[in-house]
Amino acid sequence: MAPRGPGRVSVLLPTYNERDNLPLVVWLLVRTFSDSGIDFEIIIIDDGSPDGTQEVAQQLEKIYGSDKIFFLFPSGTAYIHGMKYATGNFIVIMDADLSHHVRLHFVKQQEGNFDIVSGTRYKGNGGVYGWDLKRKLISRGANFLTQVLLRPGASDLTGSFRLYRKEVLQKLMEKCVSKGYVFQMEMIVRARQLGFTIGEVPISFVDRVYGESKLGGNEIVSFLKGLLTLFATT
Numbered sequence: 631m632a633p634r635g636p637g638r639v640s641v642l643l644p645t646y647n648e649r650d651n652l653p654l655v656v657w658l659l660v661r662t663f664s665d666s667g668i669d670f671e672i673i674i675i676d677d678g679s680p681d682g683t684q685e686v687a688q689q690l691e692k693i694y695g696s697d698k699i700f701f702l703f704p705s706g707t708a709y710i711h712g713m714k715y716a717t718g719n720f721i722v723i724m725d726a727d728l729s730h731h732v733r734l735h736f737v738k739q740q741e742g743n744f745d746i747v748s749g750t751r752y753k754g755n756g757g758v759y760g761w762d763l764k765r766k767l768i769s770r771g772a773n774f775l776t777q778v779l780l781r782p783g784a785s786d787l788t789g790s791f792r793l794y795r796k797e798v799l800q801k802l803m804e805k806c807v808s809k810g811y812v813f814q815m816e817m818i819v820r821a822r823q824l825g826f827t828i829g830e831v832p833i834s835f836v837d838r839v840y841g842e843s844k845l846g847g848n849e850i851v852s853f854l855k856g857l858l859t860l861f862a863t864t
Contacts, residue, residue, distance in 0.1 A: 638669040640718030640796075644708040645674060647681045648726045655726050656690050656699065673700045673715055674726075675708040710803055713796070721794045729835050730791040744829035745798045746821055748784060749791035751835045756786075760837030772853060780819055780860060784828055787815040788853075791833060798826055812856030819860055 641659060645652060656672060663670040674687045687701040700715060709723060724730045730749065750756050752773060758766060769788060776787045792814075794802075801824065808816040821828060 637720060638671070638718040639663070639720045639722060639793075640712075640716035641670065641672045641722045641724065642709055642712040642716065643672055643674050643724065643726050644677065644712075645679060645683050645687070645726045646677045647679045647683060649679070649681045649683045649686050651727050652683060652686050653690065655728055656694070658728075660694060660698065669718075671698055671700060671717060673702060673712045675702045675712045677708065678703075707809070709799075713799065713803070716796065719796050721796050721799050722792070723794070724791045729837065730833065742827070742829045745795050745826040746818075747793040747829045747831060748786065748818065749789050749833035749835075750784070750786035750830045751789060751833060753785040753830055754832035756832030756834065758835045758837075772857075775857060776815055779857060780815075782815075782819050783822055784818050785830060787818055789833075789835070790814050791835075792817075802826075808856050808860075809852075812853050812860075815853075815857070816860060 643655070648655075652674070656674075659670075659672055674690070676684050676687055684701070684703075687699075691699045691701050693699075702711060702715065713721065751758050751769075758769070761769075772788050773786060776782065780787075798821070802817050802820050805820045805824070806813060806816045818828065
């Protein structure tokens with residue numbers, strides 16, 4: 631078990647067409663970590679964006695220094711590839727579209743010494759802003775079905791804003807086989823199976839201002855198939 635306190639934190643920041651969002655989210659992260667006195671690095675993993683995101687990432691690496699900002703071209707799953715280069719004893723996984731704010735996770739981790747701290751939109755004063763009714767119904771419905779079928783003991787299974795102990799994330803990566811939106815759900819289900827402790831932080835999720843979400847019909851079908859697979863195998 632790692633000692634209490636955040637130690638060094640590696641942020642894995644997968645991107646696709648985030649040219650407009652990336653400079654601001656990196657600046658906010660740098661300011662947050664610096665103000666908190668937390669040692670950090672930000673690993674940007676771009677999935678072949680055609681909008682110039684890669685060039686922006688390379689400029690940010692020059693501005694802040696490669697000891698703080700590190701840019702990768704992915705080889706396989708972005709998280710697995712990013713973990714190979716992460717030097718922190720804690721890993722934060724978050725979106726690059728300004729939907730997430732990182733500070734609360736470390737407060738929660740220090741209070742409870744959890745293996746995983748997950749942001750939840752569906753507990754306490756958490757919420758979602760900027761989504762239309764259809765998107766809210768899809769998210770709520772996915773979480774409801776997951777709660778009924780898998781009883782995971784966590785309130786938000788489809789969120790992608792989490793902090794992990796590095797060794798815990800590595801073990802979960804070895805167990806998980808899902809991709810896409812099902813991946814986030816399987817990570818929590820497997821974590822419970824393996825006896826890892828999970829804390830939750832209510833978050834206000836704000837929909838992206840620039841760019842477009844990749845959620846579509848294919849992702850919804852894949853999620854349902856993955857949910858049923860987990861139900862049959864766990």
